[in-house]
Amino acid sequence: MQYLYYLPNASLTLRVVEYFKRSDFPIKFVTVINQYDGWIIKVKMKSFISVERDKDIRAFLSELGIIYSPSDLISQVLSSLEAGQSAIKVMVRYKVVVVSHGRPQPEEIEVFRQTYIRGLGYCPQNLA
Template sequence: MQYLYCLANASLTLRVVEYFSNNGLPVKFITVISQFDGWVVNVKMKSSIPVKKDKDIRAFLGELGIVYSPTELISQALSSLEAGQSVLNVMRRYHVVVVSHGRPQPDEIEIFRQDFIRGLGYCPQTLA
């Protein structure tokens, strides 16, 4: 089972990652990609989950973002990460910003956000 959503900002992305971290769900990995106009979150489960839980997850994600139809570039990047390629190689090859991949890591998103804001000197809306 897989969930692929686009979110408007870092705060919403953190909420999603924390949701999957704290609910004992069988998460195989979560990939977080930062883009100019928002964030892409890909959640892959280790195993199937009950239909009711799936509906709850989709309702939660639907309140925070929209289902994402990836571009060919993002699709290839996600496939490469799932195949085991390193995050750095995927970022170099596909020119995408992979903030986190693997176990849910809210800290990585927060560190990325703070470093990016510090470098810019202001906080763009997508990093709020």
């Protein structure tokens, strides 16, 4: 099972990543991508989960974001990461910001957010 959602800002993205970090779901990986207008998050499970748990996850994610239908570029990025390519190589090749890939890591999102804000000198809406 997998979930692919678009979230409008960093706070909601952090909330989702923390939700999966604290859960006992059989998570294979969580991928977080930042774009100028929001965030893309993909969660893939190692194995199937019950229908009830699936509904709970979908309800939680739908409260915070919307189901994302990836462009060809993002599909290639996600496929490359899932195939085992390093996030750095994927970022260089596709010119996309992969903030995190692997186990849920809210601290990586926070570091990215603070570094970006410090560099700009202000906080854009998608980093709020």
